[in-house]
Amino acid sequence: MSVSVRIPTILRTYTGGASEVTAEGATLAEVLDNLEAQYTGIKDRILDSAGELRRFVNVYVGNEDVRFLESLATATPAGTQISVIPAVAGGC
């Protein structure tokens, strides 16, 4: 169940500068646990103290924001592209 995870600039200190890494897991929660096992400390940057996604981080499974899916329980089939992106927006 290998998936590909795009790492934002501010978290690349954990991945040795890599912008894309592979991880294992059937759900987003499992993928984050696996990332933590590979890159100690990275999970706490993405999740808050209650274990929820931090307010200003957007995680996409495929092209969909997981807040529109099952959040941390979102399924991550083999080959899925996951993106972790700081929240920003245009408009006024």
Added chain:
Amino acid sequence: MSVVETAGQVLRDGAFGHATALSCRECGHQVALGPFYACPECFGPLEISYDFPAVTREEIEAGPANIWRYKALLPVPSDIELSPNMEPGFTRLLKAHNLGRELGIDNLWVKDDSTNPTNSFKDRVVACALSAATELHAKVFACPSTGNLANAVAAAGARAGIKTMVFIPANLEKPKQVNSAIYTDSLVAVNGNYDDVNKLASEIAGEEEGWAFVNVNVRPYYAEGSKTLGYEIAEQLGWRLPDQVVIPVASGSQLTKVHKAFQELIKLGLVEDKKYKIYGAQATGCGPVATAFKAGVDAIRPVKPDTIAKSLAIGNPADGIYVLDICRETGGAVEEVTDDEIRDGIVLLARTEGIFTETAGGTTTAVLKKLVETGQLDTSLETVFINTGHGLKTLDAIADKVGAAATIDPSYDAFKASGLI
């Protein structure tokens, strides 16, 4: 000229004026000035911190009739006027006598930002982003956008002589594409909606060196440009703050920056300290902040936008929680209106004040009306609302609503028979 090295970039002294650092709005963590926008500790938004000098009203009034009269309060160098730019701002503040009478508001003003160089408030923020891009030696000036921002970026980049790259949803209406493509040979149509384009821009910003995405990696500088709306409203009222302000909300950035501007003016002693209320305006088809306000909750649930107010259609507003804080703290509100009410708002402003606004301004006008009708706005207090863009940009939204009152033969008899007199 002396130089400082900040965050691996060689910056000239005073590149960002009196700005001192980027500070996380959530946790207070500070990082050096540079092309950064998210806190490395908590992902929170980074904001500019300053060490302001003493500034007088006279110094500001002696400045140019554009946003650079406030340059001491912006993250720009003191010689900013020398760089080719669009010179936006210092737009008119008009007394809205007729609309005020129509709505029963005694003292109503409209801040008309449709008269900026590319006909929206975006020229203000883009001018600040362009300065940051220049000082950071960016090679490409870029943005994801559905309209106003794309126009402003493409035009400012052309004037400054920097390569632009503007990303839009591929299904964007042809007139809106032309409005940007006229200024740049690098309009990129992306197969997806605005949120998809925004995501792509964030990913490119993370991969490509030397790109300044105005509303992504130079967003802290860009967003400060909206403060000038607040400065101008105060100065044009004779250096005092209004009692109530109504502002459209997409990401929520403009509303938070107008509040910040008022607070800065008070701290600098440029206006008298007073209480004021700030109100946010959203479309029902994309009203996640209004929904949270009415529910009395702090968390904003993202939505999939479905409204004619495309320039307000951000389903996951990054500054939405700060809008909630400000509107609650000041005693204001966040209200929403339907697409039909937005169209009515566009017509109302045009027919009462001769101002043709786009859908965002129709939203603000309609919300102003609703706030009065529901008793949320005090009609005896001085009130300002902001028109952020020009109606010629969203003709399609209104084309079916207005038109010829009669079609007649070219004779006086036919005219008399038309019933128009």
